[in-house]
Amino acid sequence: MSDAPCGARRDRADSRRLHLLLALALVAGSAPAQRPAVAKADEYTFTRDGVLGTSMRLVVAARTASEAQKLEADVVGEIERVGRLVSTWQADGELAQAIAAQAPVVVSQELAELIAACDGWRERTQGAFEPGVGALAALWSAAAISKRAPTAAELAAAAAALREPPWHLDAATRTLTVRKGAQPSVDALAKGFVIERASALRRGRYARVLVLEIGGDLRVRGGIDRAIGIADPRQPADNATPLALVHVADAAVASSGGYARGFDVAGVHHSHILDPRSGMPCDEVLGATAIAGDATSADALATILCVLGPAAGIAFVDGIEGAAGLVVTRDGAIHASARWERALSPATPKLDAEPGGEPGPATGPREASPWPPGFACVVQLELRDPNAGGSGSRRGGYRRPYVAVWIERPDGGAVRTLALWIERTRWLPDLRRWYRLHRGRDEWIAATSRATRKPGSYELTWDGLDDDGHAVAPGEYVVMIEVTREHGTYQVMRQRITIGTAPFSHALEGNEEIAGATVRFGAGQTP
Numbered sequence: 001m002s003d004a005p006c007g008a009r010r011d012r013a014d015s016r017r018l019h020l021l022l023a024l025a026l027v028a029g030s031a032p033a034q035r036p037a038v039a040k041a042d043e044y045t046f047t048r049d050g051v052l053g054t055s056m057r058l059v060v061a062a063r064t065a066s067e068a069q070k071l072e073a074d075v076v077g078e079i080e081r082v083g084r085l086v087s088t089w090q091a092d093g094e095l096a097q098a099i100a101a102q103a104p105v106v107v108s109q110e111l112a113e114l115i116a117a118c119d120g121w122r123e124r125t126q127g128a129f130e131p132g133v134g135a136l137a138a139l140w141s142a143a144a145i146s147k148r149a150p151t152a153a154e155l156a157a158a159a160a161a162l163r164e165p166p167w168h169l170d171a172a173t174r175t176l177t178v179r180k181g182a183q184p185s186v187d188a189l190a191k192g193f194v195i196e197r198a199s200a201l202r203r204g205r206y207a208r209v210l211v212l213e214i215g216g217d218l219r220v221r222g223g224i225d226r227a228i229g230i231a232d233p234r235q236p237a238d239n240a241t242p243l244a245l246v247h248v249a250d251a252a253v254a255s256s257g258g259y260a261r262g263f264d265v266a267g268v269h270h271s272h273i274l275d276p277r278s279g280m281p282c283d284e285v286l287g288a289t290a291i292a293g294d295a296t297s298a299d300a301l302a303t304i305l306c307v308l309g310p311a312a313g314i315a316f317v318d319g320i321e322g323a324a325g326l327v328v329t330r331d332g333a334i335h336a337s338a339r340w341e342r343a344l345s346p347a348t349p350k351l352d353a354e355p356g357g358e359p360g361p362a363t364g365p366r367e368a369s370p371w372p373p374g375f376a377c378v379v380q381l382e383l384r385d386p387n388a389g390g391s392g393s394r395r396g397g398y399r400r401p402y403v404a405v406w407i408e409r410p411d412g413g414a415v416r417t418l419a420l421w422i423e424r425t426r427w428l429p430d431l432r433r434w435y436r437l438h439r440g441r442d443e444w445i446a447a448t449s450r451a452t453r454k455p456g457s458y459e460l461t462w463d464g465l466d467d468d469g470h471a472v473a474p475g476e477y478v479v480m481i482e483v484t485r486e487h488g489t490y491q492v493m494r495q496r497i498t499i500g501t502a503p504f505s506h507a508l509e510g511n512e513e514i515a516g517a518t519v520r521f522g523a524g525q526t527p
Contacts, residue, residue, distance in 0.1 A: 051214055059211040067204070075201055088134070094107060102178070102180065116169065119131075125308070127163065130276035135158060135162070136276060138183060155278065164179065191214060192297070209221055218254075234286065237461040238419065250293075252293070256303050257306060258281065275307050285313075288328070324336075377497070379461075379479055383483075386512075405417070409476075417448055476497075477496075491514060
């Protein structure tokens with residue numbers, strides 16, 4: 001399904017239109033010989049799993065596929081190098097070794113810059129941003145294991161210990177001294193720090209990074225606007241409509257929040273983001289997104305918004321030149337900074353990053369759901385890891401599968417596409433049944449398709465509307481799941497359902513590509 005070596009793939013939207021162009025100057029008649037024109041730079045997209053413990057998506061401009069692949073290798077190497085410098089979880093990480101030394105250590109210029117950035121945000125927020133929060137995280141991790149929330153006395157003691165900086169950096173000599181007993185963590189901005197440096201790489205005159213995304217945080221370089229989907233923390237479904245689309249040019253976007261990660265203590269889920277001033281989890285905020293001129297600052301600001309909360313957090317972001325922020329609180333309210341409105345996209349162009357899923361292909365107003373209030377149909381599927389437990393083929397390396405999930409009528413008529421995960425449209429006909437229903441609708445396919453997904457569990461929702469945004473009548477329908485993978489297999493799963501007022505739940509048997517799937521309908525299914 002991919003003829004590009006080293007995992008190189010075209011951008012999922014641009015691949016519909018872009019092909020490698022080699023523009024050569026033609027020598028006319030007796031005219032003096034001229035040098036060939038420089039080949040036009042094209043866009044290439046690479047995806048990798050297991051980068052900083054998550055997924056990476058890289059878009060580069062280059063004249064040739066070979067040049068693009070070399071730049072991708074440079075970027076991955078830089079991510080690994082800088083990531084090791086700032087790591088506290090790898091034994092050979094420079095920061096980890098400085099913490100373990102229990103003595104003054106001369107650190108690299110890059111680590112000194114990161115430490116200085118942490119100290120700067122700590123001072124500006126008066127302790128709301130705290131690099132020593134690792135000790136507090138350890139307290140809540142222990143609480144999750146013991147199933148007992150920390151006592152008021154334990155929280156007060158932990159918060160008091162954080163009022164003293166976890167380290168001292170002598171900027172002149174780059175000597176770092178970590179306070180005895182401190183458990184510093186730079187996770188709140190380390191990813192942004194790595195992204196900022198890796199995205200600055202170039203190869204020669206023409207090959208450069210356009211977009212580098214790691215785990216939903218990204219840096220856009222160059223003067224061209226990119227439309228970025230902002231995930232809605234209230235809607236965890238993979239195909240949920242983004243909370244917003246923002247224009248980003250030569251800037252960074254980072255999101256944070258505890259709606260997905262956190263501590264489960266005595267039956268209560270708490271955010272993994274902790275307020276160092278009180279020791280308590282920042283449960284009031286579901287999610288926050290920050291836009292800033294560099295990835296390090298965007299990463300830090302996303303965390304700061306969660307800690308300070310909507311009022312103080314938005315006021316703080318408004319005081320940062322060029323920054324914008326958005327906060328979604330637990331009650332579902334949305335709070336935006338003064339500059340957020342300027343970043344919003346006036347329309348819904350293709351997404352260059354998709355932490356928030358898809359806006360849907362319908363261009364006109366969508367009708368209200370025809371189903372009872374609170375009802376939804378949810379399709380949950382788990383993409384199998386073919387390299388785990390001996391399932392699937394390893395020949396040629398793992399390729400992410402192409403997946404289509406849709407609703408059709410019993411007579412085979414198409415109703416609603418819930419997911420179309422592809423990389424290159426050249427291989428779209430391999431999704432045989434879906435493609436038979438939709439071929440020829442190139443623009444609609446372009447608006448519907450999204451990047452392939454790594455192994456894991458995904459949830460999709462159907463709200464009772466068809467592909468054009470019109471309500472469909474109750475009755476008999478079929479849920480279709482079609483999967484094909486290079487060096488893998490072709491699989492189709494079907495489940496007939498009856499949409500009415502009666503809830504149901506169906507479990508679908510797994511196969512070589514899908515570990516299992518469920519189809520549910522009823523109240524409380526809406527995320």
